[in-house]
Amino acid sequence: MSRPREIARTLSRPLIAGSALLLTACGPTSGPPANQSDATRDAPAPTPVLATPPAPEAAPAPTAGTRHFTGPKGSVRLDYPADWTPGTDFAGHAMMTGGWRVRFTGTENVSGKGIVSFTRTARPSEGPGEVIEMLRIGASDAVAARTDCATAGLSTDFGSRLPDRTIGGRSWAAWRQSDVGMSQQADVLALRTLVGNTCYAVDRIGYAVKAKEPAHGLPAQAAVSADLDAILASLVIGSNGSPPGG
Numbered sequence: 001m002s003r004p005r006e007i008a009r010t011l012s013r014p015l016i017a018g019s020a021l022l023l024t025a026c027g028p029t030s031g032p033p034a035n036q037s038d039a040t041r042d043a044p045a046p047t048p049v050l051a052t053p054p055a056p057e058a059a060p061a062p063t064a065g066t067r068h069f070t071g072p073k074g075s076v077r078l079d080y081p082a083d084w085t086p087g088t089d090f091a092g093h094a095m096m097t098g099g100w101r102v103r104f105t106g107t108e109n110v111s112g113k114g115i116v117s118f119t120r121t122a123r124p125s126e127g128p129g130e131v132i133e134m135l136r137i138g139a140s141d142a143v144a145a146r147t148d149c150a151t152a153g154l155s156t157d158f159g160s161r162l163p164d165r166t167i168g169g170r171s172w173a174a175w176r177q178s179d180v181g182m183s184q185q186a187d188v189l190a191l192r193t194l195v196g197n198t199c200y201a202v203d204r205i206g207y208a209v210k211a212k213e214p215a216h217g218l219p220a221q222a223a224v225s226a227d228l229d230a231i232l233a234s235l236v237i238g239s240n241g242s243p244p245g246g
Contacts, residue, residue, distance in 0.1 A: 071115045075198075076137055079234040080118060081227050090114035090136060093207055095179045095186040100138030101201030102188055103153025104177045110152070112140030112201070118231060122221040129183075129212045133224045134205040135231055141198045149173075149199035150192045165191060168236035172202070183211035195237050204232060 065082040080086065092098030100112030117136045124131045145152070150173035154161075159177040166172070172191040179186045184207070191202040206225075 069116060071137075074238065075139065076115050076200075077236045077238070078116075078231055080231050084118060084120075084227070086116045087119060088114055089117045089119055089134075090138065093132075093184070093186065095181050095184050096188070096205070096207060097153075100140060101153065101192075102136070102177070102190060102203040102205065104158040104179065104188075105153055105155045108153070110140055110142045110145045112138050112142065112145060112199075114138045118228060120224040120228070121215070121218060122224040123214055123218040124208065125221045127208070127210060128214075129208060129210040130214045130218065131221050132205075132207040132209070133221065133228055134203070134207065135228045136201075136203045136205065137235070138201045139198050140201075145199040146194060146197060149194045154190055154192075159188075167191070167202075167232065168234075168238075170195070170237055184209055193237065200237055202232065202235070204228065 066079040067082050067084075068077070068079055069086050070077050090098050090100060097103045097108065099108045100114045101108075115137045117134065119132060119134045121130050121132050154175045154177060158179060159175055162174040162176055164171045165174045170193055172193045175188075175190040175192075177186075177188045177190055187206045187208075189204040191204070193200050
C-alpha cells in the first residue's frame with residue numbers, strides 16, 4: 001500500500017465528512033516531521049471518502065423493508081434492506097487488502113473466513129468519480145488471530161485507535177484507517193472483538209475511485225451509507241439468541 005506524506009496530516013483530523021458510520025474524533029494531532037518541506041505541509045488534504053457519523057447503534061433503520069441474515073451456527077445475525085443481496089465479496093483493491101479482515105500493515109498470515117459482505121457503488125457526496133461503500137464481516141478461530149485480535153494489521157501510521165464501540169451488546173475495539181493514492185482512496189472503520197475462541201472482524205469501508213466515469217443512475221452516497229450503517233447497527237454476534245463466551 002502507498003503511504004504518501006500527506007496522510008500524516010490528513011489523519012490528524014477526521015477524514016470522514018458524510019457517511020453515517022465512521023467516527024467523530026481521531027485523537028491528538030502531532031506536528032509534521034522536522035524535515036518535511038513547507039510546500040508539502042501546506043499541500044491540500046485529500047477529499048474524505050466517508051462522513052463523520054453517529055455511533056453505529058444510533059444509525060437509522062433501513063426504510064425499504066428488511067430481511068434477516070443468519071451466519072453459520074447462528075454466529076452472526078443482522079438485518080438488511082429487502083432489495084439488497086448478501087454477498088461473499090472479500091476481494092482486495094489497489095489501496096486495500098482483501099481477505100476476512102482488512103490490514104494496513106504486513107500481510108495476512110492467519111487463516112479466516114469471510115462470513116458476509118454488502119457492497120454498493122454510489123455517487124460521491126463530494127468530488128468526481130465513484131465511491132464503493134462496503135460492509136464486510138469475517139472471523140477466525142486460529143490461535144494467532146486470538147492473540148492480537150484487536151490490533152493485528154492496524155496502525156497509528158495509517159490512522160487512529162478510537163474509543164471502543166458497543167454493538168449488539170458487545171464491546172468492539174475500533175480503529176480509523178486510511179490510505180490515499182493519486183486517484184483512489186480507502187477509508188475504513190475497523191472493528192474487532194474476541195468472542196470465546198473466535199476473533200471477529202468488521203470493516204466498514206468507503207473506497208473512492210476518483211478517475212472513473214460514474215455509471216448512470218447511481219444512488220447517492222448518503223443513502224447507501226445510511227443503509228450500511230443500519231445493517232451494522234443491527235449486528236449481533238452469538239448463537240441461538242445467546243452470545244457465545246458469556
